[in-house]
Amino acid sequence: MLKELFSKLFEKLKTESKNNSDSKSGCFNFFETHILEGKYHKVNFITSRSLTNYYNKYVEGIQNTAGEPNHELKNLIANYLGHNNYTDFENSNLKPKNKPFLENNTTTSFAKNSIVTIISILTVSFTSLYFMNTSFSSDENCIIWKDNHFEKSSCTVKNSIDNSFYKVSIADLKKTEVTKETSFFSDGKSLIWHGKSSNGKMEYFTHRGIHPETLKELKPVTTYIIDKYVVSVTKN
Structure with missing residues (x-):
């Protein structure tokens, strides 16, 4: 799913009227400065180089040192693409699997309704777990510079840095x-x-x-x- 996420991010960035570049570096620099900083007020949240590394790894299959993007970055990208969060993006991009033909239409309808119900319950559960995780753990991963050293910080504070990436x-x-x-x-x-x-x-x-x-x-x-x-x- 990360391949679809970064692929769609790159394609949308190329359509931005204020973006004068269709290169990877140009587009991800636009995302860093105009979208993350300008729209979401996430200053120094992540560099365009790191975004390019993610694209190279997950879309083009180029091996590099980039790990997996953290939950907050995935949620921000998904929101920029028009979704509530990354879970919503995943659900919107799930590819339906071929199902065996069932002669009994009543059984088929019941099975479909059951699947929809289960997916809805799982979606609500995962969304709730994510926000609980964000509330209790994401703040632990952010730091901010004070005078001559870094300190732990809430990720909502301006100029905070996600330390789960930099370690x-x-x-x-x-x-x-x-x-x-x-x-x-x-x-x-x-x-x-x-x-x-x-x-x-x-x-x-x-x-x-x-x-x-x-x-x-x-x-x-x-x-x-x-x-x-x-x-x-x-x-x-």
């Missing part, structure tokens, strides 16, 4: 200042990670993760980075 260790990741006297390595392993802010400033962190502004993966520091951005700046 950031909020206990270990903090922004830190460095000098040429800083201990950058231990037993050949990096102790500091780096990444540039949205305005291009090089910043440093105490653990692997993502940059809080750009959401790009932090990289372990190297001697080249130290010489270029730490030692040279200190000399100046």
Whole structure:
């Protein structure tokens, strides 16, 4: 069903009047900035690159590191496509299976009504379970940046980030200042990670993760980075 979800998302994005691109990167960038941020107020919720990876994996069958999209993203896409949520999208796209011919029309009618009743009950049950799960667990997966570290946050808070995708260790990741006297390595392993802010400033962190502004993966520091951005700046 994820193949149908991302395939229909891409096709609809290509029809948006304000979208000037029909490429994957262009369409998913439009979805990130105009739909998620503009319509649903989900700032920094997910990057267009991650959306492209999902499309490549589930629609085109290209193997990559993308996992399965979380429930909130699937619900947002389904809602954008005109459905109440992802469960509603699934039910609307179920392909009917061929049924054996039953000579007794009364039996056939009864069987059909029973199936419809069961599906309705299951739909209500799964929808209820989803919203219960969202209420009790989705908030646990969201984080927000405060000063120099991430904290747990409700997913409804503006600029919150779904950590079920990034797997950031909020206990270990903090922004830190460095000098040429800083201990950058231990037993050949990096102790500091780096990444540039949205305005291009090089910043440093105490653990692997993502940059809080750009959401790009932090990289372990190297001697080249130290010489270029730490030692040279200190000399100046």
